[in-house]
Amino acid sequence: MDEVRTEAWWGRRAWALLSAVRARTPLVQCITNLVSMDIVANAMLAAGASPAMIHCLREVPDFSPRCDAVYINVGTLSEDWLPSMRAAASSGRPWVFDPVAVAASGFRMEACLSLLALRPAVVRGNASEILALASRSDDSFKGVDSSHDSSDALQAAKALAQSSGAVVAVSGAVDFITDGMQVVSASNGVPMMQKITATGCAVTALIAAFVGADPSDALVAAACALAIFGLAGEIGMESARGPASLRMHLIDALYGLDEQTVTSGVKISLLP
Amino acid sequence: MDEVRTEAWWGRRAWALLSAVRARTPLVQCITNLVSMDIVANAMLAAGASPAMIHCLREVPDFSPRCDAVYINVGTLSEDWLPSMRAAASSGRPWVFDPVAVAASGFRMEACLSLLALRPAVVRGNASEILALASRSDDSFKGVDSSHDSSDALQAAKALAQSSGAVVAVSGAVDFITDGMQVVSASNGVPMMQKITATGCAVTALIAAFVGADPSDALVAAACALAIFGLAGEIGMESARGPASLRMHLIDALYGLDEQTVTSGVKISLLP
Amino acid sequence: MDEVRTEAWWGRRAWALLSAVRARTPLVQCITNLVSMDIVANAMLAAGASPAMIHCLREVPDFSPRCDAVYINVGTLSEDWLPSMRAAASSGRPWVFDPVAVAASGFRMEACLSLLALRPAVVRGNASEILALASRSDDSFKGVDSSHDSSDALQAAKALAQSSGAVVAVSGAVDFITDGMQVVSASNGVPMMQKITATGCAVTALIAAFVGADPSDALVAAACALAIFGLAGEIGMESARGPASLRMHLIDALYGLDEQTVTSGVKISLLP
Numbered sequence: 001m002d003e004v005r006t007e008a009w010w011g012r013r014a015w016a017l018l019s020a021v022r023a024r025t026p027l028v029q030c031i032t033n034l035v036s037m038d039i040v041a042n043a044m045l046a047a048g049a050s051p052a053m054i055h056c057l058r059e060v061p062d063f064s065p066r067c068d069a070v071y072i073n074v075g076t077l078s079e080d081w082l083p084s085m086r087a088a089a090s091s092g093r094p095w096v097f098d099p100v101a102v103a104a105s106g107f108r109m110e111a112c113l114s115l116l117a118l119r120p121a122v123v124r125g126n127a128s129e130i131l132a133l134a135s136r137s138d139d140s141f142k143g144v145d146s147s148h149d150s151s152d153a154l155q156a157a158k159a160l161a162q163s164s165g166a167v168v169a170v171s172g173a174v175d176f177i178t179d180g181m182q183v184v185s186a187s188n189g190v191p192m193m194q195k196i197t198a199t200g201c202a203v204t205a206l207i208a209a210f211v212g213a214d215p216s217d218a219l220v221a222a223a224c225a226l227a228i229f230g231l232a233g234e235i236g237m238e239s240a241r242g243p244a245s246l247r248m249h250l251i252d253a254l255y256g257l258d259e260q261t262v263t264s265g266v267k268i269s270l271l272p
Numbered sequence: 273m274d275e276v277r278t279e280a281w282w283g284r285r286a287w288a289l290l291s292a293v294r295a296r297t298p299l300v301q302c303i304t305n306l307v308s309m310d311i312v313a314n315a316m317l318a319a320g321a322s323p324a325m326i327h328c329l330r331e332v333p334d335f336s337p338r339c340d341a342v343y344i345n346v347g348t349l350s351e352d353w354l355p356s357m358r359a360a361a362s363s364g365r366p367w368v369f370d371p372v373a374v375a376a377s378g379f380r381m382e383a384c385l386s387l388l389a390l391r392p393a394v395v396r397g398n399a400s401e402i403l404a405l406a407s408r409s410d411d412s413f414k415g416v417d418s419s420h421d422s423s424d425a426l427q428a429a430k431a432l433a434q435s436s437g438a439v440v441a442v443s444g445a446v447d448f449i450t451d452g453m454q455v456v457s458a459s460n461g462v463p464m465m466q467k468i469t470a471t472g473c474a475v476t477a478l479i480a481a482f483v484g485a486d487p488s489d490a491l492v493a494a495a496c497a498l499a500i501f502g503l504a505g506e507i508g509m510e511s512a513r514g515p516a517s518l519r520m521h522l523i524d525a526l527y528g529l530d531e532q533t534v535t536s537g538v539k540i541s542l543l544p
Numbered sequence: 545m546d547e548v549r550t551e552a553w554w555g556r557r558a559w560a561l562l563s564a565v566r567a568r569t570p571l572v573q574c575i576t577n578l579v580s581m582d583i584v585a586n587a588m589l590a591a592g593a594s595p596a597m598i599h600c601l602r603e604v605p606d607f608s609p610r611c612d613a614v615y616i617n618v619g620t621l622s623e624d625w626l627p628s629m630r631a632a633a634s635s636g637r638p639w640v641f642d643p644v645a646v647a648a649s650g651f652r653m654e655a656c657l658s659l660l661a662l663r664p665a666v667v668r669g670n671a672s673e674i675l676a677l678a679s680r681s682d683d684s685f686k687g688v689d690s691s692h693d694s695s696d697a698l699q700a701a702k703a704l705a706q707s708s709g710a711v712v713a714v715s716g717a718v719d720f721i722t723d724g725m726q727v728v729s730a731s732n733g734v735p736m737m738q739k740i741t742a743t744g745c746a747v748t749a750l751i752a753a754f755v756g757a758d759p760s761d762a763l764v765a766a767a768c769a770l771a772i773f774g775l776a777g778e779i780g781m782e783s784a785r786g787p788a789s790l791r792m793h794l795i796d797a798l799y800g801l802d803e804q805t806v807t808s809g810v811k812i813s814l815l816p
Contacts, residue, residue, distance in 0.1 A: 025417075033597070034306055034578055034581050034597060035581040035582060035585050035597050037306050037307040038307060038310050038311070038469065038470075038582050039582070041307050041469035041470070042468065042469050042515065042516060042519075045466075045467045045468070045469055045515065046467060046514065046515055046516070050417055051469070052373065052376070053305065053306060053307050053347065053348050054348065054349075054373070054376060054377075055348060055350065056348075056349055056350045056351065056377075056379065056380075057351075058351065058377070058379040059349070059376060059377035059379050059380060061377075062376065062377035062378055062379070062410070063376050063377050075597065076597050076598065076599060076600075077598075077600055077603070078599065078600045079600065079601075079602065080352075080624075101596065101598070104596070104598060104603060104606065104607050105598075105600075105602070105603035105605075105606035105607050106606055107600065107602040107603050107606070108600075108603060138606070145569075145594055194589075195589045195590060195799065196586065196589070197582065197585035197586050197589055197595070198582075198585070240796075241793075241796045241800070242590065242795060242796025242797070242798075242799040242800055243586065243589065243590055243795060243796065243799055244586060244590070244791070244792040244793070244794075244795035244796050244799075245792055245793075245796050247516070247586075248516040248517055248520060248792060249513075249516070249517075250516075251514060251515060251516035252512075252513045252514025252515065252516050252517050253514070254514075255467065255514040255515055255516075256513070256514055297689075306578055309578050309579040310579060310582050310583070310741065310742075313579050313741035313742070314740065314741050314787065314788060314791075317738075317739045317740070317741055317787065318739060318786065318787055318788070322689055323741070324645065324648070325577065325578060325579050325619065325620050326620065326621075326645070326648060326649075327620060327622065328620075328621055328622045328623065328649075328651065328652075329623075330623065330649070330651040331621070331648060331649035331651050331652060333649075334648065334649035334650055334651070334682070335648050335649050352624075519788070520788040520789055520792060521785075521788070521789075522788075523786060523787060523788035524784075524785045524786025524787065524788050524789050525786070526786075527739065527786040527787055527788075528785070528786055
């Protein structure tokens, strides 16, 4: 593309994608962890998408092909859900991968590597998760929350994008999104969002909704979804008195976002 | 019955049933989908019922007979939960059925038809679900949210009630409840409730609580539960700034409903 | 210990333990029921802990030994999760047990007795649960909510503590915590907390976080966690308009607790 990707360009793209989600109501199959179900579904509905938490292997052949996108999250991985994850990821629909706590066990690392081989459109993780996945090592596990800054994982993200063919997003105080060549940063959000469980899951599901509404450019979709979710967090923070009220105000804000707020509020830029 | 079912009569019945739930604290076994667990449990507690999410097949023989009612919801159906659903539905207690996304797959349609044969007291779905269940066809699937108006499904609901022996409720902007002969409409609620995940599950669980508190008339119980939940949504909407705050205010309102509010607020009528 | 355990002493201990949780961010594996996942994770994050809901048996050998504590809750018990519970309880980490609705079935009673034999650091239940567990009988089951006052279960709690080697906490309007010899009471909290699903699960998880941050005295950790959670409920109640807003304000309050509020607010005393 020859167009110059200014901050204003990103603002227009973010609004166009959110509008596409609202207009097309993409149906997104979510095979996600048990902790995240409520916030994932509510965030997607607030954004205008249609989430469907369906994880039964026998339903995948009928159901997954009808979806606009698939979201897979291994937070509460189990042996009986893994075949459904693999089948849904293989259904031919664009899919987005959240390798939660990938280094928690050897079993989880293997499961994530096997899913990664099924060519997700986007992988989104925190810095510790992306570092572990890129190195294929669970040596550094410290818990489900990241013990690294997102910038620590930038080279790992680029390498992972190149080896997997996926867009890789590392979330943190600044989010980095890369296809292995270009790197985009998204700087919306507030620190207290990390005190709400499954906000990472919710934003990754939102990436799936954006990809489902417009699969033409997964890098742009991922950056815009991350920025918009963070922007909703910033607006929510104005009314919040703690993490539980932030959660409520964030989802309300996501629902109420208008063109002016989005185009002027998202902070995305292409790194040189 | 010879009494005339005026709007005032319905108001008094709705209040009497809510009061019965609060006084008797019906124990309701809920085998419900993973997304809905939190809002189902909290809505039932706010209404005065005692929910118990117990889905293990080995517990059904001891536990289900102790319950006042059973609620079964297939939203996140799996092969290992289906036998528990069947066993609980066969326990001799009145039970209420929520055939979420019945047309999502052939497996789900078959599972729902097998449950329907176990004679639920009430089936509650959106128009798309009732149409699919009545026609035994999954051709029209568009997602878990309805792509039809409730009035589109009225004839299907009557036919389904006649063939199944259940009261059938179709929820939408106006809810219709029928035993195959009479049709009652309930018109409470606000559109934004559809932007909160699992409100349909929560109101169906509330129907189970009402049936558990007074099993004498499932048609009346279903209509009153739908109207009361919708009324709580209307009250919640007065303070809401989006779907997440609506969810909170709805449950607070359900907890705080008083006689004057219920008797004057429910909008139920018998269709001619 | 020779120090006199005045109310002021308890206030200082409670603050010291909450500060330890915030400083050390204990990683707590939670194998908990499906209803409670959201509130358990959010309450733990608000308190400063790092929850990880991981229940897959194949992950236990790698993951459980890395945790500071384990929390096990049988609310939605199933045959396939029980081996994971047993394995995590046997991993050598201190663990806290929530025998939700232990008397709901013979299967559940047996499962709880088998877990109890694996020497939890703390068992926390309502009066009905502790009475049933101590008597090994499911005759009295009335539902997941308690049908007894906590004081009814005090002798049962002492006997259970002596036979199991665990600290036993009975929660209610007044919580009692005993190691079989000493009995401590904690009197924080508000009645409406019982109208929020899984508050009992959340406070038991918080006990696990406190034990994880400082395993030196499980009796003190349990009493302080119960009092602090109740204190957050009292503060939340000042802004609540019903159970759903109480839930939000409680978690916000838990996040915001400061030294003055904790030291002057917890109501713990050693019974003579």
